[in-house]
Amino acid sequence: MISCNKRLEAIPFGGLYEIFGKANKLERQGKRIIHMEIGRPDYDSPDFAKEAVKKALDKGQVHYTDVNGIEPLRRAICEKEERRFGLKYDYETEISVMCGAAEAIGVIMLSMMNPGEEIICPSPFFSAYREQAIIAGVKLVEVPVLMADNWELKIEEIEKRITKNTRMILINSPNNPAGYVLNKENLEKIATIAKENDLIVLSDECYDEFIYGQEHVSISTLEGMRERTLVVKSTSKSFSMTGWRVGYVLGPSNAIKYLNKVHQNFSTCVTAFAQWGAVEAFKYGDEFIDNMVKEFKRRGDYLYDAFTKIDGIKMIKPKGAFYAFPDITAFGMSEADFCNYLMEEAGVVGVPGTSFGDYGKGHIRLAYCRSFDEIVEACDKVKEALGKL
């Protein structure tokens, strides 16, 4: 009988995909379902990127590439980072292209952390963080970020969790699932703690483009932070390329070379023709991004206005990413029961907040990356269903 290692036993089966599976089953039975559980934009990937993949295939770009990514892609990414965010990284030594941000985060944990060391992470957080920490044999220490505090990160909450084993702070702004954005002042405080305690900062900036009404600031740009920060980004959300599996890490060369050791032994490189397509996305995709983000703002604004009119729902307007994370405690149901009720009664599928860490309690997450018409329909149906309780 084959058994898994002891660490994996701490990771439950199913999670988000269990909800997805149940929703799909109801859909097959003929029920109208609005999928707001999965965080993937409803847009197709840009045509010019898809065309470039076809050409790459015809030209035989089907073999292993450089471990850290093909040179044209590394160049195109670094140019885009400088053009849109003022980040300056050397395409030869300070970037590695990985199989999505997911691989990048796992690789960072495996290459930078020693077993038993601790990562401090504001909670709620993207659920894979916890599971990747388990896989890497390290401890994720949750720091509460609460809606009652306007989703403000309280620096003293980080400070009091620092131990001799703390090695990394993992931040995610704009945030999945809470929709908050860390401003420069917050980031300065995190930077001070990182410098005082000699910590690495893993900054997951996958939603850098999805920001409404303010500027995205990367902690790597603050004084003394470039050398201790690993910035993770992805094509998944910005270019609606979730299935392409193209993400990347920007960081100091003395860290990137070690990440490549792990990446090389896990995946060798990202799929060759996907990389060639991604080159075009980084070169010519600015307008695509801007149009999509404008539309997402319209959807988020609509959802916020509609939800805050529903008795019992409390919510803060998302400043970034594309998730609503309302407080549902007034209904006196568990997060899972609430999601099941919405799925069965309204056909609207959300995720229990507890999937995003201990401090997701009392919330559900609804991804508003569905069409505007679906958002309108979902809001009406949720209102009607909750009115029956």
Ligand SMILES: Cc1ncc(COP(=O)(O)O)c(C=O)c1O
């Ligand atoms: C905060 C965050 N980080 C990383 C990822 C993983 O993205 P990728 O598709 O690039 O692996 C996601 C995906 O939902 C995410 O929400």
